Amino acid sequence: MSKLLTVSPSPHIYGKDTTPNLMYGVIIALIPAILASIFYFGWGAVIVISVAVISSVLFEFLIQRFLLQKKTTIQDGSAVITGLLLALCLPSNFPVLLIISGSLFAIGVGKLSFGGLGNNPFNPALVGRVFLFISFPAKMTSWPQAQGFQTQYVDASTGATPLSIIKEGLDKGDSISQLMDKIPTYPQLFIGDTGGSIGEIAAVALILGLVYLLLRKIITWHIPVSIILTVVIFTGILWLVDPSQNADPLFHILSGGILLGAIFMATDYVTSPMTTKGMIAYGISIGILTVVIRRFGSFPEGVQFAILIMNGFVPLINYYIKPKRFGEEVKNG
Amino acid sequence: MLRTFRKGGIHPADNKLTEKNPVQILPLPEKVTIPLSQHVGTPAIPVVNRGDKVKVGQLVAKSKGFVSANIHSSVSGKVVKIDSLPDLTGYKKPAVVIEVEGDEWEDSIIQSTDLQKDITLSKDEILEKIRESGIVGLGGAAFPTHVKLILPHGKKADVLIINGVECEPYLTSDHRLMIEYGREMLVGTHILMKVLNVRKAMIGIENNKADAINYLKGISSYLPGIKVYPLEVKYPQGSEKQLIKALTGREVPSRKLPVDVGVIVHNVSTAYAVYEAVQKNKPLINRIVTVSGKSLKNPSNFVVRFGTSVQFLIEAAGGLPENTGKVISGGLMMGKALNSLDVPVIKGMTGILIVPGNETKRKAIEPCIRCSKCVTVCPMGLEPYLLMPLAQNENFYRLENEMVLDCIECGSCSYICPANRPLLDYIKLGKVEVNKIIRERK
Numbered sequence: 001m002s003k004l005l006t007v008s009p010s011p012h013i014y015g016k017d018t019t020p021n022l023m024y025g026v027i028i029a030l031i032p033a034i035l036a037s038i039f040y041f042g043w044g045a046v047i048v049i050s051v052a053v054i055s056s057v058l059f060e061f062l063i064q065r066f067l068l069q070k071k072t073t074i075q076d077g078s079a080v081i082t083g084l085l086l087a088l089c090l091p092s093n094f095p096v097l098l099i100i101s102g103s104l105f106a107i108g109v110g111k112l113s114f115g116g117l118g119n120n121p122f123n124p125a126l127v128g129r130v131f132l133f134i135s136f137p138a139k140m141t142s143w144p145q146a147q148g149f150q151t152q153y154v155d156a157s158t159g160a161t162p163l164s165i166i167k168e169g170l171d172k173g174d175s176i177s178q179l180m181d182k183i184p185t186y187p188q189l190f191i192g193d194t195g196g197s198i199g200e201i202a203a204v205a206l207i208l209g210l211v212y213l214l215l216r217k218i219i220t221w222h223i224p225v226s227i228i229l230t231v232v233i234f235t236g237i238l239w240l241v242d243p244s245q246n247a248d249p250l251f252h253i254l255s256g257g258i259l260l261g262a263i264f265m266a267t268d269y270v271t272s273p274m275t276t277k278g279m280i281a282y283g284i285s286i287g288i289l290t291v292v293i294r295r296f297g298s299f300p301e302g303v304q305f306a307i308l309i310m311n312g313f314v315p316l317i318n319y320y321i322k323p324k325r326f327g328e329e330v331k332n333g
Numbered sequence: 334m335l336r337t338f339r340k341g342g343i344h345p346a347d348n349k350l351t352e353k354n355p356v357q358i359l360p361l362p363e364k365v366t367i368p369l370s371q372h373v374g375t376p377a378i379p380v381v382n383r384g385d386k387v388k389v390g391q392l393v394a395k396s397k398g399f400v401s402a403n404i405h406s407s408v409s410g411k412v413v414k415i416d417s418l419p420d421l422t423g424y425k426k427p428a429v430v431i432e433v434e435g436d437e438w439e440d441s442i443i444q445s446t447d448l449q450k451d452i453t454l455s456k457d458e459i460l461e462k463i464r465e466s467g468i469v470g471l472g473g474a475a476f477p478t479h480v481k482l483i484l485p486h487g488k489k490a491d492v493l494i495i496n497g498v499e500c501e502p503y504l505t506s507d508h509r510l511m512i513e514y515g516r517e518m519l520v521g522t523h524i525l526m527k528v529l530n531v532r533k534a535m536i537g538i539e540n541n542k543a544d545a546i547n548y549l550k551g552i553s554s555y556l557p558g559i560k561v562y563p564l565e566v567k568y569p570q571g572s573e574k575q576l577i578k579a580l581t582g583r584e585v586p587s588r589k590l591p592v593d594v595g596v597i598v599h600n601v602s603t604a605y606a607v608y609e610a611v612q613k614n615k616p617l618i619n620r621i622v623t624v625s626g627k628s629l630k631n632p633s634n635f636v637v638r639f640g641t642s643v644q645f646l647i648e649a650a651g652g653l654p655e656n657t658g659k660v661i662s663g664g665l666m667m668g669k670a671l672n673s674l675d676v677p678v679i680k681g682m683t684g685i686l687i688v689p690g691n692e693t694k695r696k697a698i699e700p701c702i703r704c705s706k707c708v709t710v711c712p713m714g715l716e717p718y719l720l721m722p723l724a725q726n727e728n729f730y731r732l733e734n735e736m737v738l739d740c741i742e743c744g745s746c747s748y749i750c751p752a753n754r755p756l757l758d759y760i761k762l763g764k765v766e767v768n769k770i771i772r773e774r775k
Binding site for chain 2: 005006010011270326
């Protein structure tokens, strides 16, 4: 007996999922939204997306290699996702230098300062997005009109988003029925023929991404469905109570960043809860906060803030909300 | 809709290479090494001396205490050594070495293979027979069977579950037994029902064994009380608690026994061993062992006498392939990696699996991305991502509160983890430490 055998504890086989696999799966799920953004905003979308992705990956590489002096992890694909998600919530005419600063903030402060992938409490892309929103509010709220490759990158003709039309109109004292004439129809909103950030406008592309994520079992339905259902119910109640001051639920779902946020940002592994019960509590809270900000806050859109706020509660949710243990509740029958 | 347990579970490729291979009888080796502790509980005490002649089925070691089991000689020949020798764990444990001479059986054993249907013995006589025969749970746990048949005071069982799930990849010993010895197994089930005084027996079999399900359904249709249930294929359905949940909907509470919800579970191979002991007077001296692996020349199912060396068994299946990395006793999900082939086959050994060297290397551990897949697959509703760092940081009190002792060590968490984290390794460590703390508290 001379052959040396390997000895290790069980199990002796492993599944096929790897971190890069899952990350690239998310990137694939974002492809319809990327294509839609290019379809509607042309070169502007190409520039914003490329700059955000390249700068995010580059900053991750440079900071890990030279500042932290440890192994770089850019091949896991998570920096690409951060760049993509940041790009998708920007206007198509956003200046290159500001995109780069947003990427630096997202990767440097949002992710690596906490210890890199797996340790960041807040979604890095949203951290970058909010940094840009607070630092450059004017640039972050000028939304070019979608004209495909006719859309200018510099000096684009800009217009308001449906959410801001409603918000400003209501503040002026107009009623919803008057304002509804000024916004695109629901089918237009569904296919993305409207104003807004490059990635949020096309509902159909985002839903395609959701179907892919669910089919590949990268995420479960709990977070996106609980956010969307909560928004529908909450806005539905407001709408039923006073239809002259509140837009209907379908409008709320199809406009703004709810789908992008619910499908791709709130579901970020690192910053969302670990148990299904926790995910539902988190989703419901995001839904409520989003509607509260949209309806009663000073910004037309609130989903990004809602997700960031709930990111902060995730450790608490994980501590208090436990999965149902096997045999916890004895049912005999 | 097929029955299954709801919470967690995984679907590893089942690779049942040997499911169509009829059971072959392994030739007798030149000597056998029979460990005196092949079961959960106190080791048996030897009753033979060096130089003694023994027959097949003769008692060589007597059980000591309640939770223990008799050990019988699996061959005829001469006792040449009673010494401490390495067993599956690699530790030296007392064992009896017998040099094989001929194949002479005890006269009391009925060697004919005729089906003996009528159960003539009384409940107590059956129980005594099972105890004498050294039967232990043959699904892998090797818990003495008679102990499970004597219900604790005040407890009552109304259902007997016969476990034919065999959810581990590659293993087919139970599958072949159900097909080739199905009638005997059913008589064994009746015997167990009689001892336990239950009227209902449920045989749970995963749906990837359609031939066994159809065969047993056919031959059991006229039997009162016994019913075969096909189950959805999902690991770890063979685990006692998960199988009870799948078949009856009852949940065994944390740290309680199946009998607390009125259920007793026995493996199909155990039911067959009970048949042999009660109807044929044959003590437990052999079992079916699957020898398998993609690199192996002739994956097979063998009837093996206990004490035969694993080396001998692998030779019979075509020899150890050159590129072998690991040899596993049991299944790939829960089995034990052997450090030597010079160890004996024992009662609890369901299979020997060969894993090539290139598949044995673990991948580098990456940071947890909190994907929550481990929480999703845990059949016990635990949070492996949390238990691992608690064990690493020796936070054993919190670990106990997070119910680490409920872990059934199925390995689903380590299997699914995309970041290759050794979740189960640390959870096992944590369980040992928490158990220590609990013992000290008493």
